[in-house]
Amino acid sequence: MASDTILETKDLTKRLGGKKVVDGVNLAIGRGDIYGFLGPNGAGKTTTIRMLLGLAKPTDGSIRVFGKDIRKERIAILRKVGSLVEYPSYYGHLTAVENLEAIRRLLGVPKARIDEVLSIVRLTKDANRAVKGFSLGMKQRLGIATALLGDPELLVLDEPTNGLDPAGIQEIRELIKSLPGKSGVTILISSHLLSEVEQMATRVGIISKGKLIYEDSIQRLRDQAKGRIRLSVSEPEAAWRTLLSHGHSVGWENGVLTASQTDNRTVAGIVAQLVKADYEVYRVEEESASLESIFLEMTGTEGSL
Amino acid sequence: MWRMMRSEWIKIRRSVIWLLVLVSPLIAALFGLFAANKEGDFPWIEALSLMSVLHAMLFLPLLTGVYASLLCRYEHAGGGWKSMLASPVSRTQVYVVKFILVMLMLAVTQLLLFAALLLVGFAHGFNGPIPWRELTTSFAGGWVACLPLAALQLFASVALQSFAAPLAINVVLTLPNILVANSARFGPYDPWTQPMLAMLPRTQGQDYGAFNISMETLLIVVLGSFCLFFAAGWTYFAKKAV
Numbered sequence: 001m002a003s004d005t006i007l008e009t010k011d012l013t014k015r016l017g018g019k020k021v022v023d024g025v026n027l028a029i030g031r032g033d034i035y036g037f038l039g040p041n042g043a044g045k046t047t048t049i050r051m052l053l054g055l056a057k058p059t060d061g062s063i064r065v066f067g068k069d070i071r072k073e074r075i076a077i078l079r080k081v082g083s084l085v086e087y088p089s090y091y092g093h094l095t096a097v098e099n100l101e102a103i104r105r106l107l108g109v110p111k112a113r114i115d116e117v118l119s120i121v122r123l124t125k126d127a128n129r130a131v132k133g134f135s136l137g138m139k140q141r142l143g144i145a146t147a148l149l150g151d152p153e154l155l156v157l158d159e160p161t162n163g164l165d166p167a168g169i170q171e172i173r174e175l176i177k178s179l180p181g182k183s184g185v186t187i188l189i190s191s192h193l194l195s196e197v198e199q200m201a202t203r204v205g206i207i208s209k210g211k212l213i214y215e216d217s218i219q220r221l222r223d224q225a226k227g228r229i230r231l232s233v234s235e236p237e238a239a240w241r242t243l244l245s246h247g248h249s250v251g252w253e254n255g256v257l258t259a260s261q262t263d264n265r266t267v268a269g270i271v272a273q274l275v276k277a278d279y280e281v282y283r284v285e286e287e288s289a290s291l292e293s294i295f296l297e298m299t300g301t302e303g304s305l
Numbered sequence: 306m307w308r309m310m311r312s313e314w315i316k317i318r319r320s321v322i323w324l325l326v327l328v329s330p331l332i333a334a335l336f337g338l339f340a341a342n343k344e345g346d347f348p349w350i351e352a353l354s355l356m357s358v359l360h361a362m363l364f365l366p367l368l369t370g371v372y373a374s375l376l377c378r379y380e381h382a383g384g385g386w387k388s389m390l391a392s393p394v395s396r397t398q399v400y401v402v403k404f405i406l407v408m409l410m411l412a413v414t415q416l417l418l419f420a421a422l423l424l425v426g427f428a429h430g431f432n433g434p435i436p437w438r439e440l441t442t443s444f445a446g447g448w449v450a451c452l453p454l455a456a457l458q459l460f461a462s463v464a465l466q467s468f469a470a471p472l473a474i475n476v477v478l479t480l481p482n483i484l485v486a487n488s489a490r491f492g493p494y495d496p497w498t499q500p501m502l503a504m505l506p507r508t509q510g511q512d513y514g515a516f517n518i519s520m521e522t523l524l525i526v527v528l529g530s531f532c533l534f535f536a537a538g539w540t541y542f543a544k545k546a547v
Binding site: 050053054055056057075076078079081083085086087088089090091092093094098101102103105106107108131146 | 308309311312313315316319320379382383384385386387388389390391392393394395544546547
């Protein structure tokens with residue numbers, strides 16, 4: 001991963017009013033990653049992202065994008081970065097096309113690019129309507145279109161589904177999932193919901209109270225989230241002893257048997273044993289420790305309330 | 306820089322700003338058409354006095370503030386600063402272009418007023434040749450004297466999210482103009498009074514208060530304070546967290 005790092009921060013710190021909003025964050029994003037940047041509201045995601053884009057200055061630490069220092073080569077870096085920060089930016093009195101044209105003139109990309117990005121976000125039909133009449137979802141899609149306009153190598157999307165209804169969220173998610181396949185970009189996407197990035201991210205970083213508390217592949221996170229089988233039976237304590245004496249590794253808590261090995265053969269073996277020993281099996285259910293619960297465990301719940 | 310200008314053009318070309326450009330010249334034209342003295346010795350200069358007094362005292366400083374506010378309003382409202390500053394442009398460019406636009410709008414206003422004066426003159430059939438030198442000095446001087454005020458108002462408009470706040474400041478500080486202009490001590494240093502001092506012709510006994518100071522002195526004060534205010538606003542904007 002380190003061989004082709006596109007974005008790297010070292011001890012990135014931002015102090016606002018004496019409080020460290022971002023505290024010694026070390027991010028590393030490789031080329032082609034879809035990096036899920038997770039954390040409860042107020043954890044420091046947006047502040048971090050604003051620093052990555054040069055919109056705010058770090059108190060301490062360094063940021064390198066494409067191997068260049070953001071303090072020295074901000075403009076060269078931003079040429080290859082597309083972004084959507086917090087809320088979509090738009091000029092309400094202009095149409096979708098005019099909004100894109102205003103940014104296109106800054107980027108100096110061909111005019112045809114406007115039609116391309118509009119069709120990617122499926123706004124072609126509404127291209128010539130004033131944006132103030134757009135729904136939040138449409139504005140969000142226009143924001144993504146703006147981010148895509150310069151054909152960026154790095155796409156930074158801060159809470160792109162914030163404030164959308166479930167249908168809108170689904171739409172944005174499908175849209176983002178379809179992007180890397182089309183253009184091979186690296187994507188940094190922040191969210192306060194793990195479930196939102198779970199299906200698309202290849203790597204995740206979790207930030208809480210300004211500190212990066214986890215950074216690894218999504219697979220590692222999934223491994224931690226393995227489920228277990230719960231069995232409710234008659235006479236649980238006796239049943240538990242029986243199972244143990246036959247070499248099954250099961251736990252017993254609050255009158256329910258639990259097995260952490262959940263492959264079919266093990267479960268079948270346990271059930272067969274129980275039936276053979278004349279216990280009544282009422283329920284066999286899978287309890288999946290969701291990524292969500294791991295996420296909550298790591299970040300604590302107070303931040304999200 | 307040019308790309309930046311062309312990008313701004315998209316944003317303002319369908320803005321209400323264009324209606325405001327017309328307000329002051331139209332009012333001045335009405336003044337001129339109905340109240341101008343056709344028989345005087347210097348009909349052009351008298352008409353200039355008549356038509357520019359309200360403009361220079363009130364509308365010019367007010368419009369400077371309104372233009373600055375309007376040019377920043379759509380950036381504040383829709384998060385435009387973010388998308389613009391996350392683009393490959395320098396903040397200095399953004400700020401300079403905004404300032405140039407404020408001055409351009411003021412230039413258009415001045416030109417329209419100039420045109421209104423010429424029309425009034427032709428309509429009344431003024432005697433004597435058109436005093437181009439005096440007229441040009443007046444309109445150009447009024448425009449140049451807006452530099453410090455434009456710098457201050459752009460600073461305020463960039464710093465304050467609200468559309469109304471910089472305008473309120475502007476109105477409050479514009480109203481005492483007629484009083485401040487009477488003070489030879491403070492008049493030349495008040496950015497809200499400077500346009501009036503520079504624009505009103507000084508021929509007919511207008512030698513009271515701050516009108517006494519020479520055009521050269523005024524110009525030095527104007528340019529000096531402009532540099533100061535512009536540098537302050539620009540430094541602020543360059544460091545501002547968006």
